[in-house]
Amino acid sequence: MNNYIGSAKIIEKKREFLFPCSHHFYKNPPQIVRGEMQYLFDSQGKxxxxxxxxxxxxxxxxxxxxILEASIAQMKTLQHTTTIYxxxxxxDLAEKLSHVLPGDIKHSFFCCTGSEANEGAILLARLYTGKNGIISLSNSLHGRTxxxxxxxxxxxxxxxxxxxxxxxxxPNVYSKDKPLDEAARDSLKEIEKVIQSKGADNFAALIIEPIQGNGGIITPPKWYFKELKTLLEKNKILMIVDEVQTGFAxxxxxxxxxxYDVVPDIITIAKALGNGMPISAFCANDEIASAFTKPSASTLGGNPVASSTSIAVxxxxxxNNLCEVAEKLGAKLKTGLLNLKEKHPLISDIRGLxxxxxxxxxxxxGEPASEETDLILEGLKDEGILLGKNGLGRNVLAFQPPLVITEDDVELVLSKLDKILCNL
Structure with a gap:
């Protein structure tokens, strides 16, 4: 006998006890009660x-x-001390990360959320450079602090x-009116123009997502980051790469x-590092990290349970070679989506890695098909598939599954999406 209160009661309690900024997907949302690898289950057993x-x-x-085994074992021995002990x-986690972080990046400061990691990265850039200004790109999402x-x-x-x-x-590298390379070239010109007009001495860093997730899976061309890094180095401006959503295979x-064959000056990580356990970090090389000498700490950041979980991740x-899995299944999914694009005019672009x-x-x-996006999400949910959405117009279907999915899972999603698009 379960004690599930059901979706309607949860929505009622949300309205009464949470802030009104807390929204949810779907007109008829399920109450999710259990997870098992690539699957979730609702209160009705679906x-x-x-x-x-x-x-x-x-x-x-x-x-x-x-991963749970490592988390539970640590919970049974030591949950919390803070970094003063x-x-x-x-x-052990910091050492393990040093072997997988890009280039010569080896130092980590642990906290709990992506927002904290990005805030810390900006602080570090200011401490190292002695400068204050930050450059960011349109469509970016870096946090809620x-x-x-x-x-x-x-x-x-x-x-x-x-x-x-x-x-x-x-401006970022996206324009619905220009080819990707042209929009990316314009983005670099605008960055250079801002640096020249305001002065390089006024900018500590540029912060950028390799792929803008919430902004619509905006994916720069291969050459973009190398030219951007050259421009920033010329002006002694650091590159902070926000890998909160894109990291870990x-x-x-x-x-x-x-x-993109580029090593950032500072990198931020979160989300998948803990596989559901709150943990994040900003990371840098010896030289840049050495600028952060004044006392600082995160009460819960990198606690024993989160760290042990992340090592297991x-x-x-x-x-399980998840990098190779993501590359292989991603190619299969992308090919299938491109085929659907040829069949369904509603799909204007497929992008990502x-x-x-x-x-x-x-x-x-040419307007964002926001209503159609919601109808597709609702239809897929009814077919037993949960998909995301993003973009400024909330009109970009977001395919970001657990990396433990199978080829059959990819084929199922493509088949169900095709069916729903045919019936719109």
Missing amino acids: QYLDFFAGVSVMNCGHCNPE LNQPIV YLTMSATAIPMWRVDPALDTSVTIV RTGKMFAIEN LDYIEK GLMLGAELLKEN
Whole structure:
């Protein structure tokens, strides 16, 4: 006998006890009560293939038994001390990360959320450079703290009416009216123009997502990051790469920036590192990390349970070759989506890398097909598939499943999506 209160009662309690900013997907949302690898189950026992993974969190699958074993074992021995006492899991995790982080990046400061990690990265850049200004790109999402919200350029997430003016937002690489390469070239020109007009001495760093997730799976061309890094180095401006959503094998590489053969100055990580356990970090090389000498700490960041869980996550990714899996299944999914694009005019673009793909939906007049997107999500949910959406118009279908899915899962999603598109 279960004690599930049901979807209607949960919505009622949300209205009474949570803030009204807390929204949910679907007109008829299920109450999710259980997870098992790539599957979720509702209070009625219905199984759903999860193709969103909690926005790229559950890369190793829900309630993965190998990872849970490490979490539970640590919970039974030592849950919490904070960093003022010595414990082994946090340093073991930092050491393990140093072997998978790009280039010469080896130092980590652990916290709990992606927002905290990005806030810390900006602080580190300011400490190292002695400069203040930050450059961010349109369509970006970097967090909900004051400074990271200021660096966020998606209007729906910029809720503070008095954001920090030290952040300058420039165009990203996307334009519905221009080819990708041309839009990317324009983006670099605008960044250079801002640096020249405001002065390089006023900018500590540029913060950028390798693929803009919430912004619509905006994926720069191969050459973009190398030219951007050259421009920033010329002006002594650091590059902060936000891998909160793109990290840990999702794009076919451990970190998405590795697809572009560039080593950032500072990298931020979160989400999939803990596979559901709250943990994040900002990371840098010896020289940049050495600038952070004044006392700082995170009460819960990198606690023994989160650290032990994250070590198990890294072990699982390596043991099961999840980078290769994401690359292989991502190619299969992308081919299938491109075929659907040829069949259904509503799909205007397919973009992304590995198992981080987006399908942009536009109406015949070029406007975002936001209502159709919601209908598709609702239809897929009824067929037992949970999919995400993003983009400024919330009109981009987001395919970001756990990396433990199978070829059959990919074929099922493509088949069900085709069926729903035919019936729109």
